[in-house]
Amino acid sequence: xxxxxxxxxxxxxxxxxxxxxxxxxxxxxxxxxxxxxxxxxxxxxxxxxxxxxxxxxxxxxxxxxxxxxxxxxxxxxxxxxxxxxxxxxxxxxxxxxxxxxxxxxxxxxxxxxxxxxxxxx
Numbered sequence: 001x002x003x004x005x006x007x008x009x010x011x012x013x014x015x016x017x018x019x020x021x022x023x024x025x026x027x028x029x030x031x032x033x034x035x036x037x038x039x040x041x042x043x044x045x046x047x048x049x050x051x052x053x054x055x056x057x058x059x060x061x062x063x064x065x066x067x068x069x070x071x072x073x074x075x076x077x078x079x080x081x082x083x084x085x086x087x088x089x090x091x092x093x094x095x096x097x098x099x100x101x102x103x104x105x106x107x108x109x110x111x112x113x114x115x116x117x118x119x120x121x
Contacts, residue, residue, distance in 0.1 A: 028084075030117040036089045043082040043113050045101065047074035054104040058082070061098040064091070065115065069101070084115060091119040 030039040047053040055072040064087045071080035084099055099113040 027114040033117040039086045046079045057102040065097045088119045
């Protein structure tokens, strides 16, 4: 039952990403965010290799952005969610932050995700 729910959530996130004008699955634009608001988004991480993928560390470009990975070991073709929260307190105007997912994949050791927002008072 949980697996079906997770598949539906992932499909919804993929579907909404395409219609929200975010064709790049590694980038998310929150649009207009009120100063002080915490904006959240979940990215999908998929192991597209034929080996087990281990997520070693997740870091962000700023303390205003926090992230969490649900599963740090992915079998081939398995997916997990990278949950990101951006605290807009103290910001105004256009903001861009980065989330770095460090893996044991020698061909692609770091996956960079980008979040954007226009913070208004």
